[in-house]
Amino acid sequence: MKTPFLTTCLTAISVLALAQTTPKPADVAAIKAQCGCHDVDFVYAETFAPDKAYQFKDRYQAKGTELVFVDEERPGKLVIQHLLVMGDSLVIKHWREDWLFENTSLLAFDQNATWKRVKKSPADVRGQWTQQVFEVDDSPRYEASATWIHADGKTYWESTVDAPLPRREYTKRHDYNVMRRTNRHRIMPDGYVHEQDNDKIMRSEAGDQLLASEKGLNTYRRTDEKKCQAGKVWWAKHRAYWVDVRTVWNEVLATRSDVALRGQVKGMVLGRELEDLGKTALASTYDSKTTRPLIRQTIEKYLK
Template structure:
């Protein structure tokens, strides 16, 4: 009888262990499920403003072809890079997202190109994935932690995080200084959807004031892989350099309690300088150590 009870407990424990291991495997599949060559539709519309005098801005819509792929993977970390294909011949390095499992250290956007490091209790981070989003020059953008949900045939992740103004607005607007983003990533049969419920916030010493809310819907639909061939070729040539940029940023950001980035230095911007270094690196036999030194010197000029 005792033997039967023991066997019963062992069977139950085995099922429980498998159940505990199953969600991370599903998480990995969902994160990687965002990859592929996609036709992308970007749509944004302002929806609500507390002040009647606010004038709603026109809806924003753009289309593009984007290659989304895993560039680095190790236990508990997946690095996904986005590359835009313009006119079948031109490639633009787009945003990057790092996914970290049960991460407890995040950079939280404050305002004025400044981030503050915050810590999550391990009990809160348990089972969660942090999505760290980076600019085209691999500088910080926003970070958030949440659990991937797998239920009723759906696979999604959702989090709210403060961020700088989006690229579509930061050169055009100065009436708000924080975008509070609720990001919803959901895998679909033919790609994925990045749905957003955003609040455009005026942050001051008096606190946060809502200017206007916005709905965003970025739809990624898989298309012919041949449409991303030029992006794959471009990355093969440029990967070593941008991997070094990423590595230098990791070293620079490690354990900093705050991070501040200057928008311009002597009339130049960080992204342009890093692109110029990338172009120069292609004209010589690539030397990683020498390149990292130049990359670090360039990045450190822009740190406050």
């Protein structure tokens, strides 16, 4: 017969276990707090190199206006889309991030546009959120799992993960092939800060060799929503197509333990082909049933 003390302890343990497998409202609020119309400053500076002969690259700085919004939400998952907005008419589909609660299956970047499926135990990801980051064409980029921290008046999420070269460098540099990113998302009263401590690594059969380290600071400050009106109009027109693109990608990735992508096929790149397909599909009444097979055919051409 259980004693009252033992019964109380078991009940407390059961309640704790339940709490750990239910997303905290504060976590969901923090993820959503990254949304809005933002003026963004992007700053990167190389800070260290083990080789004294290394020539540090110039600091990178850029500015932009970015619309960030939740495009899909269900228990344990939020899909957040980024759009770059330039003036009243030019809109560029930017990166996407999916947040998954207690996700046990992640794609780990290896090198040269290849990823390997990694399985984690439920205990490993208890209370954690996976941030899945995707390219502008919704192909995979990097994924990492960590816990949202709410303490001492601060709210942040931090992880370290291997990733491909950033777009600002991958067409210009060939002296490294992996970026090991420490990403820190800090929620601020007027937006958020994406702080980065990055190692630029050359990966080969001999192992990993550090080329240089850099500090990154992407500061998102909320601004007048009217500055992002063109982005809202653009997404309303293009959403059906890009939802189909990400749906097809999700179906493709779910069936693969490893993923490898070709950079070009007959002189074309995946992003351009998907953009062209979208323009054609949206030129008349959009038909998802007809378009999805064409999206899959396009994506599969770039899969090794």
